[in-house]
Structure formats: C-alpha cells, structure tokens
Amino acid sequence: MKRSFLLYWTSVLVLAVLSIESAPSSGCGKALPRNFSNGQTTSMEIPATNGQPVRHYKVHLSANFQNDRPHAIVFSFHGHNGTMAKQEDLSQFSEKGLLIGNAGIIAVYPQGKLGTDGEPAWQGAPYSDRRVDDILFVKTMISTLEGMFCVDSSRIYAAGKSNGGGFVNLLACTPSIASKIAAFATVSAAFYTTTFNGNCPTNRAIPILDFHGTADKVARYSGGPSHGGTLVAVETFRQGWASRNGCQGKPAISHLSRANDPQQLVEIRTWSKNCRAGSTVIGYKIKKGQHGWPRITLPARCNGITRKNDCTRSVFDATANVTIPFFNKYSL
Numbered sequence: 001m002k003r004s005f006l007l008y009w010t011s012v013l014v015l016a017v018l019s020i021e022s023a024p025s026s027g028c029g030k031a032l033p034r035n036f037s038n039g040q041t042t043s044m045e046i047p048a049t050n051g052q053p054v055r056h057y058k059v060h061l062s063a064n065f066q067n068d069r070p071h072a073i074v075f076s077f078h079g080h081n082g083t084m085a086k087q088e089d090l091s092q093f094s095e096k097g098l099l100i101g102n103a104g105i106i107a108v109y110p111q112g113k114l115g116t117d118g119e120p121a122w123q124g125a126p127y128s129d130r131r132v133d134d135i136l137f138v139k140t141m142i143s144t145l146e147g148m149f150c151v152d153s154s155r156i157y158a159a160g161k162s163n164g165g166g167f168v169n170l171l172a173c174t175p176s177i178a179s180k181i182a183a184f185a186t187v188s189a190a191f192y193t194t195t196f197n198g199n200c201p202t203n204r205a206i207p208i209l210d211f212h213g214t215a216d217k218v219a220r221y222s223g224g225p226s227h228g229g230t231l232v233a234v235e236t237f238r239q240g241w242a243s244r245n246g247c248q249g250k251p252a253i254s255h256l257s258r259a260n261d262p263q264q265l266v267e268i269r270t271w272s273k274n275c276r277a278g279s280t281v282i283g284y285k286i287k288k289g290q291h292g293w294p295r296i297t298l299p300a301r302c303n304g305i306t307r308k309n310d311c312t313r314s315v316f317d318a319t320a321n322v323t324i325p326f327f328n329k330y331s332l
C-alpha cells in the first residue's frame with residue numbers, strides 16, 4: 001500500500017518535471033498526413049456537426065518540422081471581411097525561421113463564417129452570426145492538430161487583427177479556452193463592449209501584447225461607436241488587463257532604436273511591476289499607424305503599391321521581431 005503510494009507520487013513528480021520542458025501531444029511520432037509537407041500550407045475542414053456549420057482553416061508547417069518533437073501552435077485570426085489566405089499573407093507566421101521553444105511553429109489561419117452583413121467575421125462583434133460558436137471551433141482545431149502533429153500543448157498562442165483581435169480577447173476572457181493558450185497578441189483590434197457584456201471573467205494572469213496605430217480610422221485608438229456597437233478605447237483595454245493581472249503602477253515607456261525608428265513614432269508601454277505569475281501587458285502605440293499589421297515590407301497582395309491600412313509599411317515587424325519573441329517567453 002505504502003509502496004504503491006510512493007511509486008504513484010514519484011511518477012507524478014517525474015511527469016511534472018517533464019512537462020516543465022514541454023507537453024507533447026498524442027500526434028508525436030505519427031507519420032505526417034500525405035497532404036502535408038514542410039514549409040507548405042494545407043487546407044483543413046471540420047465537418048458540420050451539432051448544429052454548427054462546416055469550418056475551414058489553413059495549416060502551415062515550418063520548413064524544419066519534425067513530427068517527433070513538440071512544436072508550438074500559433075493561431076492568426078483575420079479581420080472583418082478577411083480570409084485565411086489574406087491573413088497568412090498579412091501576418092507572416094509562415095515566414096521561414098520563426099522559432100518558439102527552439103522549434104519551428106505550426107501556423108494556423110482559421111476562416112470566419114459570414115456574419116449578418118454577409119462578410120466573414122468572428123464571434124463577439126455586432127455583425128457576427130450569433131449561431132456560430134467560434135470558441136468551439138478553436139477547441140476542435142486544437143484537439144485535431146494535437147492528434148495529427150507533435151504539438152507542445154503548453155505552447156499554443158493566439159494572435160489576430162481587428163475583429164480577429166477582438167476575438168483573441170474573447171478567447172483570453174473565456175476560461176475554458178484561455179486555459180489552453182499561453183499568450184495572446186491583438187493587432188489594430190476592435191474590442192466591442194458587447195462581447196462580454198462588459199465583463200472579462202478571467203481566472204488567471206494572462207500575457208497580452210497589443211499593437212494599435214493612432215491614425216486607425218476603422219478601430220479608433222480612442223474607441224467609440226462602430227457598426228452599431230461601442231469600441232473600448234485602446235488604453236482602457238490595456239489598463240484593464242494590467243489590473244486583472246495584478247500589475248502595479250504606470251507602464252514603463254520605451255522606444256525602438258533611432259536607427260530603426262528615426263522619428264520615434266513607436267511608443268512601447270510595458271506593465272510588468274508585480275504582475276501575477278510573471279505575466280506582462282505590452283502595448284505598442286504607433287503614431288501615424290493605420291488599420292494594418294505593422295511590418296516593414298508590403299503584403300504580396302498589395303503588388304508593391306502603398307495604399308492604406310494593410311497596404312502600408314511600418315518601421316518595425318510586429319510578427320518576427322515582437323510577437324514571436326513575446327510568445328516564446330510564455331508557456332503553460
């Protein structure tokens with residue numbers, strides 16, 4: 001009796017020590033499905049079930065992917081009227097060389113369903129289709145990917161733009177899914193007050209990285225009316241997370257180097273003092289920044305022509321230089 005008790009606790013301890021490194025999923029060691037290969041993007045489908053419609057998403061495996069070692073998953077959610085293909089082009093999580101936990105990543109681009117205005121959208125916006133359960137969709141993608149690939153279940157992350165950023169915040173505010181995601185990034189995000197009836201019933205400290213331009217005319221920095229709803233002001237959103245995470249005091253202010261940002265357009269606000277569980281809240285306030293995803297080059301679909309919003313250039317790369325290193329710092 002005593003001996004088996006001791007054995008039991010020894011094995012629990014061994015498992016706990018192993019899981020500090022990573023949490024390998026059931027897909028580890030399986031052969032890659034035929035239609036997947038390294039450095040490629042493959043379309044996936046979840047059949048309609050339980051009153052939920054068919055769902056689609058794209059999955060990109062890093063160039064150095066090995067299905068016998070655990071890899072992080074990074075979700076990238078498109079904005080209102082966006083598509084999974086455009087989001088891959090815009091957010092660049094399929095770029096070569098991105099490392100989390102010293103391994104290449106599995107980049108996932110989910111497709112939103114058509115909302116009340118006939119344009120793709122995510123749960124929580126005034127124009128999203130209330131019958132669609134996008135949180136269930138994310139849970140199903142995670143369990144599907146964990147079964148097919150060698151996933152490090154302690155390193156799953158979510159990023160999104162505009163309505164997709166608002167949805168990332170909904171994930172962070174929903175304990176049943178937030179408990180599976182290590183850190184969150186929101187870009188030019190639309191945070192509707194109606195998403196949570198004003199509440200964010202989080203039960204853990206959550207690392208949040210947020211980017212927003214002061215010249216964003218779609219999701220204004222100061223918040224206010226939009227699409228029949230109300231957007232939370234960007235600084236209110238950030239302060240809300242800093243408070244929920246127990247961070248104290250005002251954010252520390254820093255800038256990019258003058259070599260990269262001669263006009264010092266980017267102000268970085270970091271809340272890290274006494275935040276619970278080593279969490280931080282970091283906000284990038286980008287002067288002249290429009291409703292885009294900060295990057296140095298234009299997305300391919302802009303055909304080299306600078307226009308507005310997604311077809312604008314920034315002085316920094318939000319994905320490779322900021323979001324990936326931020327995610328890398330956190331695991332569950």
Ligand SMILES: *[C@@H]1O[C@H](CO)[C@@H](O)[C@H](O)[C@H]1NC(C)=O
Pocket residue numbers: 033034035036042043044045
């Ligand atoms: C690729 O393979 C997976 C797993 O077998 C399957 O679910 C998916 O539908 C396939 N995608 C395409 C485009 O054939």
Ligand SMILES: *[C@@H]1O[C@H](CO)[C@@H](O)[C@H](O)[C@H]1NC(C)=O
Pocket residue numbers: 081119
């Ligand atoms: C939505 O996207 C489609 C396809 O890219 C485009 O033709 C349409 O103009 C967009 N709608 C709005 C309101 O921007």
Ligand SMILES: *[C@@H]1O[C@H](CO)[C@@H](O)[C@H](O)[C@H]1NC(C)=O
Pocket residue numbers: 256260315316317321
């Ligand atoms: C991006 O990161 C690299 C490597 O850390 C650094 O050398 C470079 O200056 C950064 N670029 C920008 C624009 O921040």
